[in-house]
Amino acid sequence: MKFFILIILFLNVSFAQTDNFESDAKALVRDLKMSLIKNLSEKIAKDGPVEAIPYCHANVRPIAKSAAKDRVDKYEFGRTSHKIRNPGNAPQAWAENYLKEFEGKKMGETSKKFIIHQLENSKRVYLEPLYVEAKCLLCHGETISENISQKIKEIYPNDKAVGFKLGEFRGFIWVKEK
Numbered sequence: 001m002k003f004f005i006l007i008i009l010f011l012n013v014s015f016a017q018t019d020n021f022e023s024d025a026k027a028l029v030r031d032l033k034m035s036l037i038k039n040l041s042e043k044i045a046k047d048g049p050v051e052a053i054p055y056c057h058a059n060v061r062p063i064a065k066s067a068a069k070d071r072v073d074k075y076e077f078g079r080t081s082h083k084i085r086n087p088g089n090a091p092q093a094w095a096e097n098y099l100k101e102f103e104g105k106k107m108g109e110t111s112k113k114f115i116i117h118q119l120e121n122s123k124r125v126y127l128e129p130l131y132v133e134a135k136c137l138l139c140h141g142e143t144i145s146e147n148i149s150q151k152i153k154e155i156y157p158n159d160k161a162v163g164f165k166l167g168e169f170r171g172f173i174w175v176k177e178k
């Protein structure tokens, strides 16, 4: 009996050591957030928010990839929301219930800092909520200046990603095992 318990303990320990999904996903999300915010802020500071809109649109993926070079081959990643701007970020089936759960919530209103969802094919998805900061209101807030609003409508005619309040849930950054 003791022998079996030892084996089970050993298997658990070795499993925990070889499985880095949660820590990899967290590191990847941190890199993605940092690089997106840095690049967006730099562009806004240099050329203003209207110029930053198409820049963000055209550069989200390459920025994200260069931020996470070593993990890019292992995982897929992206952003999604209940109110999307780019149709390419529309939620996949596994995100829908979590979006419903978080929709309209403010930061701190849920104790979940992240979610790990198991897919039917036994792959996992890590989802981390994004909340609206002051600098996001410029392009996602309730009142958006006319020139920014016009430019957004020009590039994203079906934009739904406006009307957010400070601190409100905006969407998820997600990382999925390939």
Ligand code: HEC
Residues within 6 Å of the ligand: 037, 040, 049, 052, 053, 054, 056, 057, 058, 060, 079, 080, 081, 083, 084, 085, 086, 087, 089, 130, 131, 132, 133, 135, 136, 137, 138, 139, 140, 161, 170, 171, 172
């Ligand atoms: C300069 C304008 C601008 C600012 C500021 C901005 N965004 Fe966005 N946001 C965009 C654009 C444009 C897109 C569509 C990008 C794309 O094509 O993938 C977008 C897309 C997103 C998405 C992906 C889902 C979707 O709607 O397509 C999330 C999530 C998001 N933004 C969150 C934020 C957060 C959080 C902040 C503040 C830290 C922020 N944004 C600041 C312009 C902006």
